[in-house]
Amino acid sequence: MGRAGREKQFFSINQWLFILLLLLLCLFCTGCNAKEQQRSAQKQPEVYIVYDSSRTTNDWDYLYGAIDETGRMVLPMERRNVEVVYDREKGQQLWLRTITVTVDDPSLTAEELYDEDNYKHIHYQYQLYDLDGTFLQDLGQRLVVAVYGDYVLYNDGRLESRKTGEVLLEDVGYMMQNGDFYILQNQQGDGYRIADGSLKILREYTDCWIYGEQWLVVEQDGKMGVYGLDGTERIPCDYDKVRGCNAPGVDLCIAQKGEQFFVISLEDGAVRYASAAQDGVQEMEIVYADDDVMLMDFSRYEQGEWQQAMQMYNYEGEAVSERYETIYREYTDTDCYFIARDLSRTPLLLNRQGEVVFEGAPDTWLQIAGNGRLIYSDWKDNKAQLLDLEGNKYGSRDYESINSVYLYNGSLETEQKPSLLLGRYRYGGSELCDLLDLNGNILIEKAKNIAVLSEDRFWVEKGFSQGLMDDQGNWLFQQSLFDSAVDE
DSSP states (O other): OOHHHHHHHHHHHHHHHHHHHHHHHHHHHHHHHHHHHHHHHHSOOOEEEEEOOSOOSSTTOOEEEEEETTSOEEEEEEESEEEEEEETTTTEEEEEEEEEEEESOTTSOHHHHTSGGGGGGEEEEEEEEOTTOOEEEEEETOOEEEEETTEEEETTSOEEETTTOOEEESOEEEEEEETTEEEEEETTSSEEEEEOTTOOEEEEEESEEEETTTEEEEEETTEEEEEETTSOEEEEEEESEEEEOOOTTOOEEEEEETTEEEEEETTTOOEEEEOOOOOSSSOOEEEEEOSSOEEEEOOEEETTEEEOOEEEEOTTSOBOSOOBSEEEEEEOSSOEEEEEEOTTOOEEEEOTTSOEEEEOOTTOEEEEEETTEEEEEETTTTEEEEEETTOOEEEEEEESEEEEOOEEETTTTEEEOOSEEEEEEEETTEEEEEEEETTOOEEEEEESEEEEOSSSEEEEEETTEEEEEETTSOEEEEEEGGGSOOOO
């Protein structure tokens, strides 16, 4: 074969290789695009409830609306309330619900309407919208209490199928789900039913209450015990009182029999700790228990005064801390700390071994901010600082108060503590606030009001504007405060 022929063959092979690589690249990009489209389809739009923070003539009469995460107003702000209805089974936003309040006696003031006798003059009307703000249904006075997948519960006690509208049960006051079980409270509030995934009633209980959404505290013949949702007895009904241990995610309970206290595992019913029988000279009560530590309360009434005293113990029955006037658990996602206060009203931060890791001054206050940070407040001098455990200060501005922010979801009944803080101070003649991270960096400053909607979305009133901001302080939606029709 001549040189020209070899070059022609070589060119032909390269050409086909190029075409093959191009086809593979197209297929890869198509696959990526399909996966991206699938992810986008799976991602639910986030909608936030926003409101005009100015007071109106009636205490409940605010301007409420809904906005999405891009700053688009889904529902304009009007005089009504707006809520998000969630599918609790999937944890996803489902609908927007508007609530219009009317009063049939306009002569009654807002304060008078809070009276029980006057409450009958208040009427509620509910409407449903989708997450894009399209009107779906006027529910009248029918309230959606909870949605779990195909099941929707209304305030009239009817549990219906979302697909067919079939009434499955007619006397349900409240429902919750745990694994394969549904817990249905009777509308009269006199007991619970346990149902499977098809709402077949498996068991019924009276004289009981739910602990931790997975345990039933049952009373029989004046004694209390604990049952699992599968019907198994975890703790026999031998105790005078059964109550929670107050530790999140820990399957323990605190029980009492006479003057004796017990910490009992709900997994297998084993007694982790039993206090010595008390002779009545000194009362003791276990008020907190987790996997490693208990809090014992020795408070008693003596010589006409209430004497407070608390102490941390391990499960060998040994005191691991000094005795303080008060001790309580501060909740964080990463560490477990306890705040104690002695007789001189000095706050102390204790680790779970009972050791003092930070000590404040008398008449000051400590809070856990998270990530090794403390909020240290001196209320007498109106000063608050963000410190680490070594006492180093974070942030450049002086604040009168600093508070952790919380995100409470009423529909899912969950509370989240994001890694954000609000610092309040006076600037000129105005009361302003900054949004801070846990290192004291200012994300949004000199605002009149900041409502935290998510980790990176905030409804802000600043200057003569209000609207949606991101965590970089950029306006995603902004309107003049003078554009909102508010009665002064």
